[in-house]
Amino acid sequence: MPLPLLAELLADGAALLGELLAALLPGHSAKGAGARGLSRPTPPDRSMNIQELMADRRTVHDYRAGALPEGALERALQAAVCAPNHRMTEPWRFVRVGPEGRQALLEISADLKSSGGAAPMAPAALEKLKAKMLTPAELLVLSQVKVDDPEMGREDYAAIACAVQSAMLALWSEGIGSKWSTGDVTTDERTYARLGIDPAREEIVGFLWVGYAARNDVAKPRRRRPLDQILRSIP
Numbered sequence: 028m029p030l031p032l033l034a035e036l037l038a039d040g041a042a043l044l045g046e047l048l049a050a051l052l053p054g055h056s057a058k059g060a061g062a063r064g065l066s067r068p069t070p071p072d073r074s075m076n077i078q079e080l081m082a083d084r085r086t087v088h089d090y091r092a093g094a095l096p097e098g099a100l101e102r103a104l105q106a107a108v109c110a111p112n113h114r115m116t117e118p119w120r121f122v123r124v125g126p127e128g129r130q131a132l133l134e135i136s137a138d139l140k141s142s143g144g145a146a147p148m149a150p151a152a153l154e155k156l157k158a159k160m161l162t163p164a165e166l167l168v169l170s171q172v173k174v175d176d177p178e179m180g181r182e183d184y185a186a187i188a189c190a191v192q193s194a195m196l197a198l199w200s201e202g203i204g205s206k207w208s209t210g211d212v213t214t215d216e217r218t219y220a221r222l223g224i225d226p227a228r229e230e231i232v233g234f235l236w237v238g239y240a241a242r243n244d245v246a247k248p249r250r251r252r253p254l255d256q257i258l259r260s261i262p
């Protein structure tokens with residue numbers, strides 16, 4: 028048997044054994060499930076098909092500190108850029124924001140929330156904001172290259188939304204949570220300046236927070252209309 032195949036079989040066997048132990052022994056968690064800290068128990072990476080992954084993915088709002096595995100962000104972005112894209116405009120741009128940039132964005136956000144210092148934030152609210160903006164492992168700023176044609180702009184935004192979903196699913200498949208956020212700090216002119224994004228050329232369409240969920244609690248059930256309310260068939 029070729030060695031890579033044998034290695035794969037052994038890895039699968041180890042994962043299965045981990046799951047079996049997790050099922051039989053309280054307190055034992057299958058490889059990665061508890062350790063990854065998702066907002067719900069996570070099956071091993073390769074056991075979910077894409078449909079299960081889409082149903083399982085949830086937005087993670089609260090993060091704990093912890094760096095991503097080597098290359099995880101790049102893998103998510105490689106998945107992102109495979110999104111469908113009319114006219115192949117590749118309208119997405121990403122800025123990976125390091126600690127100094129994160130601190131600067133925190134200050135802009137705090138300034139906005141305190142109306143420029145006129146209504147200072149309560150210390151607890153400021154701490155919460157700090158945790159929200161500094162704890163996730165990564166922050167990617169998502170922007171869209173501007174075009175003159177509004178229809179093309181709409182289709183470009185649709186492509187970016189597809190790309191972000193692909194990135195979120197790729198991350199989730201590795202046990203990593205994420206959240207797409209919008210809001211005043213994402214559109215403030217100081218944010219553009221600090222990130223070096225020219226507002227004449229690109230529009231920021233959100234922030235993508237990436238990292239490990241703070242808790243392993245089970246996510247709230249999804250509220251979605253049943254299909255018979257959103258699907259009509261015509262002969």
Ligand SMILES: Cc1cc2nc3c(=O)[nH]c(=O)nc-3n(C[C@H](O)[C@H](O)[C@H](O)COP(=O)(O)O)c2cc1C
Pocket residue numbers: 084085086087088206207208209210233249
């Ligand atoms: C374009 C866009 C913007 C969003 N902005 C925010 C936001 O500013 N704050 C937030 O908490 N969630 C934001 N979300 C996440 C949604 O609230 C979340 O996807 C929704 O509640 C469904 O939850 P789920 O992702 O767990 O299925 C945004 C999602 C999208 C697609």
